[in-house]
């Protein structure tokens with residue numbers, strides 16, 4: 001069904017009679033609150049001043065007339081002549097169904113306001129089915145939104161000039177000329193539009209012009225028709241609006257209206273017009289229309305960001321935690337705590353690369369305790385469980401000469417070990433860093449005794465034998481009181497698990513590895529003693545176990561084993577010449593001799609001749625006698641050479657950087673040898 005919106009200016013022209021024209025000829029309504037219009041049917045003026053001609057009631061009609069009649073005829077001449085007039089109004093058609101609307105609206109000029117016999121629907125409340133205009137003549141300008149074939153309508157969106165009939169004298173599709181270009185306007189678009197109806201009495205020409213509000217009156221009218229109103233006008237005549245509904249709920253509104261006889265209609269001030277009510281699904285406010293997509297976008301962005309952050313956070317703090325770890329719960333640190341403790345493992349918290357991994361300093365957020373976190377990378381999933389069990393059991397080791405292991409945390413391919421933080425760092429630095437202060441003999445002897453005490457505890461005094469496997473100065477840490485504490489014990493075990501059957505991993509550091517360990521891969525307390533022997537010599541001489549040739553001893557391509565070099569001095573009868581020259585002779589000769597000889601004894605190539613930690617401890621405590629270490633001695637270089645002849649790859653002297661200062665441990669794989 002086609003909506004019909006007719007704006008009809010109906011002039012119901014009764015047989016004219018002479019009358020003088022003295023009526024008030026002009027009005028402007030910007031809203032109708034105080035207009036006192038003559039209303040009937042559905043028509044109401046809303047509290048806001050809007051003239052609502054129809055509401056959603058079906059098959060009803062309505063009228064609204066200017067309350068007083070106007071003199072449209074000049075009767076002073078012999079034959080009455082229709083006067084020029086001009087009127088304009090702003091209307092809006094609001095349909096509950098987009099694009100569909102009911103019958104239209106008309107501006108009407110008629111001799112009466114009584115339209116009780118007219119019909120609704122397509123008759124626009126102006127006429128009736130029996131063409132009840134026998135006694136009336138009507139002028140109307142219709143704004144029609146239904147194409148009705150009965151009235152030969154041109155389309156469902158047109159403006160027409162009607163005289164005594166709903167069959168228009170002239171009709172055009174609604175729109176306006178913008179310059180020369182025709183712009184169609186949809187009458188039922190909900191948008192307010194303005195209509196001008198201008199009659200030139202002299203020329204007998206009626207013009208109708210349409211435009212959207214805020215667009216100034218177009219130069220060219222939409223309709224222009226020669227109509228002689230002189231024969232149609234009565235005196236006086238009423239001017240007003242008529243509207244009718246069919247079955248589509250439609251609202252016809254008039255927002256403002258002005259009129260002038262003998263001159264152009266006064267302009268309507270749009271800013272003073274009442275606002276149209278919201279209808280149906282509430283039209284979203286402009287602010288909302290602008291803000292909603294933005295807000296939605298922001299919300300979506302925020303949600304995405306939150307999800308992203310959550311995922312990143314999850315990933316960042318991701319840990320590997322398995323059921324079997326339950327029993328180790330108290331020793332387990334959360335990665336998040338460690339991450340926070342170390343400021344996200346920032347460089348400024350980086351302490352160095354220790355045995356097996358990078359070490360960071362941290363402060364536990366909860367307790368404020370200073371910690372060192374070692375990140376040990378491990379690939380094998382195999383053996384992790386045993387290792388963690390061991391770590392935890394090692395965590396139970398408590399000794400003043402051991403660095404306390406506080407706990408651990410597991411991530412994918414990474415194990416984090418948490419230790420007490422040691423203020424004075426590793427011994428290695430004091431021995432080999434030129435910029436570090438030189439340790440006095442007294443301090444060195446104390447450190448040696450401390451390390452020996454720690455090792456003895458590991459070997460003999462704890463409930464099970466723990467072999468350190470990587471005794472060396474860089475694994476000896478100094479606490480605030482310069483007490484020596486052994487660190488990294490047991491770590492080498494991590495690499496034992498998951499061993500490839502055909503090869504033996506020898507874990508430890510080149511130069512500290514006992515010959516039988518290199519040959520057989522056999523780890524015993526005695527291999528720790530060997531490393532301790534090298535350690536003793538290193539502390540006393542401040543030389544690396546394998547270093548550039550320096551004065552005496554056996555040469556091996558410019559490198560010399562410290563053990564052999566000290567042995568050289570011993571055999572030459574001047575073992576004290578080996579003592580660190582930086583001490584400038586300030587040391588206890590007896591203690592130094594003891595330490596050097598004990599060092600040679602411990603580093604003896606024959607494991608069976610090495611003393612146990614307990615007898616070493618006794619020696620250090622009481623200055624007991626040390627057997628001649630040169631007995632059965634084979635030089636380290638010779639041992640190496642022999643092993644190479646045995647088919648071992650050259651790995652000791654040539655595969656490492658003996659002057660390395662990072663203290664890193666080397667994991668050497670000996671294929672074939674057991």
Ligand SMILES: *[C@@H]1O[C@H](CO)[C@@H](O)[C@H](O)[C@H]1NC(C)=O
Pocket residue numbers: 041042043044055056057
């Ligand atoms: C329409 O207007 C008439 C007359 O004012 C009124 O009786 C009727 O309730 C109105 N209908 C609606 C749906 O507002």
Ligand SMILES: *[C@@H]1O[C@H](CO)[C@@H](O)[C@H](O)[C@H]1NC(C)=O
Pocket residue numbers: 021074075076077083262
């Ligand atoms: C009416 O017509 C007479 C004679 O044509 C003219 O003098 C007079 O100005 C007109 N009055 C109006 C109000 O147009």
Ligand SMILES: *[C@@H]1O[C@H](CO)[C@@H](O)[C@H](O)[C@H]1NC(C)=O
Pocket residue numbers: 131133134164165
């Ligand atoms: C109605 O009346 C007018 C004038 O009297 C006439 O021109 C028109 O054709 C009539 N319409 C119909 C549908 O009878």
Ligand SMILES: *[C@@H]1O[C@H](CO)[C@@H](O)[C@H](O)[C@H]1NC(C)=O
Pocket residue numbers: 117118127128129130131132133134135
């Ligand atoms: C049509 O209008 C005329 C004139 O007002 C009236 O006499 C007639 O009774 C109306 N017809 C109907 C069916 O209402």
Ligand SMILES: *[C@@H]1O[C@H](CO)[C@@H](O)[C@H](O)[C@H]1NC(C)=O
Pocket residue numbers: 198199200205206207219220221224
């Ligand atoms: C009607 O329109 C024509 C054509 O644009 C114009 O010449 C004439 O002056 C207009 N008449 C009125 C009363 O506006």
